[in-house]
Amino acid sequence: MKNKTILLGLNELNFDYIKFYIDQGLLPNFKKVFDIQTPIETTSENHYKFLEPWIQWASVHTGKTYEEHKIFRLGDIVDRPELVQIFEELENEGLLIGAVSPFNADNRLRNPAFFVPDPWTITKPSGNWIVKALYLAVHQSVNDNAKSKLNFKSIISLGLGLFLYVPMSRWSHYVKKILNVKKPGFKALILDSLLADVHLTLWKKYKPDFSNLFLNSGAHIQHHYLFNSKAYNGDIKNPDWYCQEGYDPLIHILSEYDIQIGKLLNLNNVKLLVATGLHQQPHEHLTFYWRLKEHEKFAKNIGVKRFKEILPRMSRDFLIKFDNEIDAANAENLLNSFYASKDDIKLFEVDNRGKSLFVELIYPNDILEKDSIYSKDSKFKLNNFKSFISFVAIKNGEHNGIGYLTSNFDLKAEKKINLIALKAIIKKVALSKD
Template sequence: MSTIVLEFNELSPALLDRFIAAGHLPNFQRFRDAALVAVTDAEEQAPNLEPWIQWITVHTGLSYAEHGCFKLNDGGTLAAPRIWDLVSRSGRGNWICGSMNAAARPGFLGHFLPDPWATEPTALPPGHFEPYIDLVRAYVHEHSARPEVSAGEFARFGRFMLAHGLSVSSVLAAVRQLAQERRADVKWRRAMILDRLQWDLFRSVHRSARPHFATFFINSTAHFQHFHWREFEPGLFTVQPSEADRRTYGDTVLEGYRNMDRMVGQALGMTGEGDGLVLVTALSQQPMLTHEDDGGRQIFRHRDIDRLLAFAGVAPGWTYAPVMSQQFLLHFESEEAAAAAAGRIEALRLADGRQPMWARRQGPTLDAGCMIEQAPTGDMAVISPATNTGAAFLDLFYPLEALRSGRHHPDGAFWIKGPGIAARRLPGRVSLRAVAPTLADLAGVEGHFAMPSLLAGGELEIAA
C-alpha cells in the first residue's frame, strides 16, 4: 500500500461543499463521496494561525505550544520526527514535494523538495532539483516584481522539466497563457501554470521512485483567496472593487479550485484500490471584513533591498533571503551586528509618526518586513534617524496586488480514502493534531502521538 497526501493550502471546507453542490468540482465530489470526511480545528487564533505553523502540526502531531515554530523557516531546525521520518525508519521511501516549513532529517529515504520560501532545508538527492528550485524561488520570492532570471537559467529549467515529466497539456496551457496575456490582464493565471509544472514533476518522480509515502503541496488558491475574495463575493464588502477588477478577478477563486480539481482527478487515477489518498488543507480562509472602515488592508514590499538598508543606515555584511509577501530574512556575521541593524530598521518613521517596519532578531538573523497596512497619503516621507535623510514611502515600497480580502480560519478539510475505510462524514470538528497519527496509521508506521488516529477503534482495517 502507498499513500499520496494532497496538501492544498487553505482550501475552505465550506467552499468545497458549495462548489461541489454547484457542479464545479466533479473530481473532488468523487473523492469526497468515497472518503472519511472530517473538518479539522487548528486550535489556534491569530497571530498563531498561520500555515507555516499549522503544517508542522499536520506533519508531527505537535501543537504550536509544543513545536514552537512561529516563522516560516523555523521548521528546518525542528528535531521532532515528521511522518516521512517514521516511514524512513521503517525502511521505506518517500517523495516530499514542496511541503511547507518541512525538513528532511538524517536517515531520510527518498526524494525531498523544500517549499519555495525555504532558505535552510536542502533538496534530496543533493543537487537533483536545483534547476527547478532556482527558477521557481526567483518568481515566488519576488512576487509581483520582475525577477532577474537569465536565459541560461530558463534553459536549465526547460531541460530539467523535459526530463521530469513535462506534459503536453502543460506546454499548451503555457502557450495559451502567453497568447491571452497579449489581449487581457490574466497574469494571475501564471500561478496555475506553476501548479501544472510542479504536478508534472510530482507524477514523474512518483512513477519512477514508487514511494511508500508522498506529499504534494501547492499554495496558489490560498493566494487567490487572500487577494481576490473581494471580487469573488463583492456583496460582502464595504470597499467595492472596480468593474474592471470584477471582470478580471471575479472568477479567480473558483478557477483556483477548478485547477486543483483536475489534479484530484489525476491523483484518483494514480491510486489503486489498495492505496491511500488524502486531502489536507491545515486551515482555511474566510472573508476579511475587519479593515473595511479604514479603506481595506494593503500589503507593501520593499522595492530594492540594497537601497532600503543603506537608507536605514545598516552597515554592509548581511545576506538577504526573501521569504513571503513583505517578509524577508537578513543573516549577519554576529548577534551584535544583527541587533544594531534591527535598531536602525525599527527606528525608521513615517512623517506622521508611524513605524513602517519590524525587525525581529533571533541570534544573528533578522526577520523583517513592512508593517504598513494602509497606503500613506500623497508622497509622505520616511525619515531615517541614522542617516538623517528622508525618502518618499512609495519610492521605497510598492503595493502587492489588490487589497487583502481573505483571512485565515481555523477550520480545515481532512479527507481520507483507502482500503477498509468507509465513506462517511464525521460530526463536529477534530483536532488538527489528529492528522499525523492518522497518516501514520494509514502508512502503517508507528510513532508517539498525544492524539489517537481517526482510524483507530477496531472498525477499520488498514493494510501496512
C-alpha cells in the same frame, strides 16, 4: 499489492467556497472526494499571530503544537534537528518517501525517491540534476516575485522541467495559461500546475510508499482576490484596475486542483489524504500589501549596519542575519522607529531571535510617489519611499484556525480533530497493510 499514500496539502483553502462551486455543477473530483469522506474540521492555535501556515504545517509534520515545537518563522525547521518529522519517521519504518514543496520541512532523509523543498526553506533537494535545477528556478521565481522577471538560468530550468516532467497532453494547457499570464492569479496557477505535474511524473517513475505534494497558489489567490469570487457574499469590492469586476480568479485555481485530484484518484492502490492546515475568511478592511524590491539596498539607505545577509521570505517578509546580538538589537530598534510621514503609521514588525531579525512590512495603506518615511529616533527621512517597494496585492482573505481533512476512503475519524492528530492519522494510513 500494498497501498501507497499521498498527502495533498491545499494550503488554506476554504471548503465552504468549494462546496458553493460544487453546487453550481463545478469541481466534480472535489465532489467525489467529499462524497466519500465528508470533510473533517481540524482545529489549531488560539492566538491569531500563530495562525501562519508555516506554523500549522510544522504541527502537521511533527504532531506538536506551537507551544511544543516553537516554530515561528518560515525556514526555522532547518535549525531544529530534534524535531522529528513525519518524513523521516516513515523512512525509518522502511517506506520510500517522496515530496514536492513540503511546507517548512527539512530534508533529513537518507535515501528519498525525490525531495523538492518549498521555495523558502533552505534545505537540500534530492533527485537528478534537472530536478535540483528546477527547484532552484522555482526558488528564484517565487522569491523575486516583486521584480516580475526570471533570470536566464531559471527560464532554461523551468523550460527543461516543463519539457521533461510534463506530458505532452498537458502542453496545450500551459500555452493557454501563459497566454493569460497577465490575468490575476495566473502566474501562481502556472506554478502549482508545474509542481503538481512534476510530482505526478516523479511518482509514476519511483512509486514511493508515501509522498507529499504541497500547493500554495489557492491560498495566494484567496488572500488577494477573494472579493472577486462568486462564492463571496460580502460588500467589499476590489478596484477594477486590480481585478476586473465579473472575473473570478478563485474558480480557475480550484478547477486546476480539481483536475490534479482527478489524476490522483485514477492511480491504482493509492490512498489520498487532502488537508488544508487552516482556512481563510474574508478580510474586513481594504489593506495594501507591499514588498521591498532590493532589500540590501534599502537596509543600507536607512542605516542598518553590519548585517551578514538578507533573505526574502513570503510576500512582505524578510530575514536579516548578523554576527552578534548587539548589531541585531540596534537594527531592531532602528526598524521599529520607522513610520509613514503622511499618517504616522508604523512600517515594520520585527521578531528578534538574538542574531537574526524576521521582519514584516506591515504598512497597510496606499503609497504615492511623493510619500516619505521617517525614523522617530534618528530623525532620518527617506523620500520617495515608493521607489524602494513593489505593490504586491490588496488583502482579501485572512487566516482562520479551522482547517479541513478529507480523503478517497472512510477515515473513520471524529468530525472535528486537533490538527496535531493529523500526523498519527497519516502514519497509520501509510503503514496500513490494506
